[in-house]
Amino acid sequence: MKKLIFFSFLLMTLVGYSQVNRYSTYTPSRYEPRSFDELAVAAMSLQKRYEANQQYLYDLKKWILELKPQIVEQQFLKRLDKExxxxxxxxxxxxxxxxxxxxxxxxAVREIISDYNVWVNQQNSQSQTSSNYNQNNNSKQSYAEKGFELQQNGEFADAVYNYTQHLKTDQNNTDVLFLRAMCKSELGDRFGAINDYDKIIEMEGKVKPNVYKMSTVYNNKAYCLVGLKNYKEALPLVNKALDMDKSEAYIWDTRGELYYHIGEYEKSVKDMDKAISIQENANSFYFRGLSNLKLNKKSKACSDFSKAGELGESKAYEEITKNCN
Incomplete structure (x- = not known):
């Protein structure tokens, strides 16, 4: 924080200058010269004024030299140098x-000081505003970063807490809303996740996301609804996600799982085929296996369960025990 210059300049007490008023009369035929005493008084007055002004000048120069070390802005130093x-x-x-x-x-020097103090006040105000912004921004950043670190470590409840702290001062940050929604899903809080996804959808087109795509938002909300067995509401959402982006395996997987739950087994197999062609994952093999069982294709179903197990789906071995021995 810069400091204001508080100055005091004590002007010297100038000796009063007496004005010599001389009244005289004259005629064209006579000239009456001043006396020596009168001339001496005038000279003495000028001498006193000279000495007083000389001291005044020295004091002004000293004042300027004392002011310069207290001023940090070049434009005001240049003005003092000129004086x-x-x-x-x-x-x-x-x-x-x-x-x-x-x-x-x-x-002029007093005006320079006044202008400098105004400038310092402006700088202090801007500095304080910047400091407050940085302090808030750093706080928000630290909560978001901490939340993401916890999320990466699987500590979803603590991650949700940190994301929530961030959103108290940055409530329209859809990136943080998206990350919090994903953590809520991992914790089984599907209604909470849907609420966050709805907030993101409300701001669609108004903000520029950095960590998600809108197709993913629609897909993830649909997947939460599938988990809540609300298949009717989920289907148009996942269809919208596929209209926006057909390149993601997990969107095809979501619809394939949804089709299995509503008894559309051939559609489920078809969507899981598409998902697996893009990227193999345990869930796609598992639900394709379940659909193949419903379609009486036991050999294909058991093969899918085996692959799902290899990729980490433990429930697949339960199906193998029941149906493939």
Whole structure:
């Protein structure tokens, strides 16, 4: 925080200058010269004024030199340098008649100080605003980063807490909403996840996401609804996701699982074929196996269960025990 310059400039008490008023009469035929005493008084007055102004000038120069170390902005230093130079230029001149000029110089220096203090106030205000912003921003950033770190480590409940703290001061951050929704899904909080996905959908087109695609948002909401057995509401959402992006295996997988639950087994097999062609995953093999069982294709079903087990789906071995021995 910069400090304001508080100055005091004690002007010297100038000796009062007496004006000699001379009233005389004359005629064209007679000239009456001034006396020596009168001439001496006038000279003494000019000498006193010269000495007083000389001291005034020295005090002004000293004042400027004392001010300069307290000023950090170049534009104001240049203005002070100019006033100092002007004083130096008249130093050997007729200072007896420089009273008005010296007073103008003093006022100019006072104006420089005033302008500088205004500038400092502005800088302090901007600095405080920036500091508050950075403090808030750093706080938000730390909560978001901590949440993401916890999410990566599988500590979903703590991640949700940190994301929530971030959103208290950044409630329209859809990236954080998306990450929190994913953590809620992992914790089985499907209604909470759907609520976050709905907030993101409300802001679709108004914000630019960095960590998600809108097709994923629609898919993930649909998958939460599948988990809640709300298949009727889920189907148009996953269809919308596929209209937006047909390149993601997990979207085909979502619809394939949904089709299995509503008894559309051939459609389920078809969608799981598509998902597996893009990227093999345990869930696709598992639900394709279940659909093949319903279609009385036991050999294909057992092969799918075996592959699902290899990829980490433990429930597949239960199906093998029941149906493939």
């Amino acid at each position: 100092y130079k002007d004083l130096t230029d008249i130093e050997d001149g007729d200072l007896a008649r420089a009273t008005k000029y010296l007073k103008q110089t003093e006022n």
